[in-house]
Amino acid sequence: RTGFTAIKANIQARDTVRTTSILSFPYSLHRVNSEDTCCIIHHLLKFYVDMVFKHCETEDSWVNRKISSIANSFLSIKKNFRHCHQQSLCRCGEEATQKYKQILTNYSQLNVKNAAMKSLGELDILLDWMEKAY
């Protein structure tokens, strides 16, 4: 969280499309059912590692260092979550699957660089929800 707070204004300023959201359209993560939480977090960790961080290189080395430290944190959380998924403690219901598909659709509406930067700028949305959910 601290790493993101330090670069939040910088990253969000690069996202000039105010009227669409990757994570919050058509409805907020806060409306996800509690039993779907684990599945969505598992998917979103993978989404950020595979489809976001690697496309977020900037011209600012300090910002890049912050991004890679956030990415490393995600990698370690993702490892822990893989353990839950393997133990099938992380049930993926229909709604969770639909919500994740919608996120991928929202992402695909923009070119990769813009979609990745917008997703990174929405990290506080994800963290707010994860911190409340757990």
Added chain:
Amino acid sequence: PARSAEQYCSLPPPMNIHFESSNMKNVLHWSPPEGVGDGVFYRVKYLVYGENKWIKKSECQNIDRTWCDLSSDTYDHEKQYYASVKAFLEGNCSSWAETERFNPLTDTQIDPPAVTVSSTEKSISIVLTAPEKWKRTPEDKSVPLVHIYSVLQYNVSVLNKKTNKKWWFSIKSNTLIVPRLESNTVYCISVQTHVRIPRLFSGFSEESCIATLKDPNAEHA
């Protein structure tokens, strides 16, 4: 004819546009455009991030003050917002000046708790009342911030005014009893609200001072 808002504008834009937020009472502030005299007026609009329309703030159209209360418009703290201000002067206008993305949950300043103290001969008990989220109307149901932030605690300082010795306590509950104190002595308590996730700190409350009771045995000794 009145200039349509979207036509060519050469006035410099309002400056330093930002939200000032306290317990999620969210007020937009800005400074006048550089180098312009009196007679400037402003129009304010805001947008819920991810929704595709800017909304005019009706109470803040053609105003000459440099703030606008958007608390009720940004009341849902699970969403994020942008706000924008345009300046007008003698038929001329500026471009829209825009805030950074505002997140009420992480970008608000929280208050210290209310502090109530009582004492016995050898101890002081402290009861804390959590700050509350801003309410749209006095009749609105109170929402203590402890219901919004799952990891909220209090940093309590207790100062012995005779010896100037100070203790610190970090507690999650809203009550604290400080035992084994000196009788007939003044102690001053000050408390800070500390949200650990996301990291938010209030200022310290004003000192609440109280004396421990006299020890009756000491008088007859």
